[in-house]
Amino acid sequence: MSPEEVPAIELAKEIKATLKWGGPGLIKGGCKAVTEELARIVRENGGNIITRKRAVEIDENKVITADGEEYPYDVLISNIGIKETVELFGRDKFDREYLKKVDALKPAEGIKINIALKGEPRIGNTVVFTLDTQRINGYNEPSALTPELAREGYNLIMTHQALRSKDVKKEQKLGLEDLYYLFPELDKEGEVLMVQTYLDGNPVNRVASGTHLDFPLENVYIAGDANKGEGGIEVEGIALGVMKTLESLGIGRFSEWYL
Template sequence: MQKKVVVIGTGPGGSACAALLQGRGMDVTILEQNRFIGGRCSTFEENGFMVDTGVHMFATGPSGPHGQVARELGVAQPWLVSNPSESMWMNDNGVFYLYQKYTSFSALRELAVAGITGRQRIDILNTLRRSVNSFGVAGLLKEIAWMRRASPAFVEKYDEVTVREFLYQFTEDSGVHRAMNCLSMLLLVVPYDKSSAGEFICAVSGIFRHGTLGVPRGGAIGVPRSFLRAFTRDGGRLVLGVAAKEIVVEGGRVTGVVGSDGETYAADVVVSNAGLHRTVEIAGEDSFPAEYVEYVKGLKLSYSWLATKLALERRVVDLKAPSFFPIPQVEPDEIFAYCDDSDGLPEDPFLFVPMPTEWDPTLAAVGRQLIIMGVPTSNEVDQEERSQKMLDIGEKKLFSFFPRIERNLLWKSRITNKDTNRITRKGKGDCIGLAQIPGQVGSRKPHPKLPVEGLWAVGCDAGARGVGTEQATASAMLVSSLIT
């Protein structure tokens, strides 16, 4: 007899897990509370432009978990990859381009030219001296080799160390620290004085090892949509517009899920993509050991990104790479300090500015340009006035680099934590889920199997490593294998 499974949510973790389980012979129903798929990884038509619900790029694209699952399911998932992939502004001397293969001729040439012109400045002597003092010459060479490989043992060694602590072993250079703090916020959505060095090393090494950072053709929705195409092909049932109101637990095991439509969906197994906090809430705290409830309540969530979507009448930003991020010219430790202050505003904000139509021109009419400008913030929902001020500051900075954006603007709209919460309904505006910080990663990451028989978590809260949506899909691979 087929085992009945209910999956809650169609984010990349939920949709991938459901498709994998359905393909392995289970009888799977997905409940999606929204009337669209993908959650924070979705795409909508907005005034003639196809616009993502979040600020997205995908660290390893077709080589990573998304591509691996699509290949296992036998579905197409077209990707677009660019080289160079990022334009980084570090000072007034101009833009420094980042290539995906850092040992390639183009990457080495760019590094050399940027060093000569001053577009990037690294205190090489300080870095060498400090690195050798920390490790010795032979030890330093070994450390670099291990870092490039990012073996599980090496990553685990640094799981309980922050990126800031890790970096100070090698250099005190403020330019390096600024850039790495920004990269930590970009990849893990946590400042570098809080983020796990093990997770950071794993993420960065994966990007450069694969060299396939990119976006799915047609927008972020291409990831969950490809998984759900396989899911429905194999006989899975997708129910949109029905939220999971209660996970029914009887005698210490799940028996089903009560939907917002009043129907009870019987289940031998429930897989929740709703996050651990919300999962415990709808299953009922009294269904779990008291110490587990306290453990979950103590878990910390990631920070978030606000965004302005800018639709332009014509292409006015012409860079060699389809994304742009200017590094703030403030002390490294101060870059994101405003996030933790309830009234805080950035003096010089870090901006993440992907230009989706530079990756994929089909997202808008011919000749038009779509730009997304992201500004980091806390995960608090009740900060709307402050959020609007942050975006005002961010836009002013962006327009100072590219004044023609403002003159060619067709329309703009904004995404705040209220919009994120409207999608997730978790009461927070976090981008990722659990923060990838010491104490919450690697062997100390929450196990996807909850202490109720038949109840599992999937997504960024459970069991995997990686960057954003890729972590969620990696979790789906793990959870589906454990269940089957």
């Protein structure tokens, strides 16, 4: 989403987070490190990681898979999105007013461009917000924290931009123009590795920043990019949402982290 679409209170908290923490941070090891650590904690506490199962329905405190297996639960934490979780339960389980709010939720769609640039790390573990570009909103440098993400002698830089129209080719072109404005030495000192577009069923975030909608069913919680904490832009926003869920379950207190 573009900066002007972010509610003022949310933008104020994002600025506060930047001043407090030095900007949205990265995770050492990348996204894979997060899922691997979660799996480790689950297994160490006696849990199982079940893969290659597609949930098709949730009914009477159990999840039903496409192959007919049933998994009962006391507490359900869903990270597939609010709309998607509502569909698994069935819309008839929710009142009309709540469904209106669910249907009004908008995902954040965007484009990410990955580039390799020669030299030492440029910005470190933070995000640069770009204010004088046509499309790119900011960029970060994952290899500053995890050097193995880039080949030797290079840095991996990722730019992020809002998808302002459904003309994907046009949006990608404008993003590439911004890229050469930000890094005029790119052709001599590096290369464009990949242009990725996130939209429709695979957005950047399933709920746009600044939108917070609680799930009304007992013992069911939403985590992930559909329930980021206030002021959180990237993975730190998901972490803030998880903290809220843990507090609701009576597991820890995290008020000092809230913005």
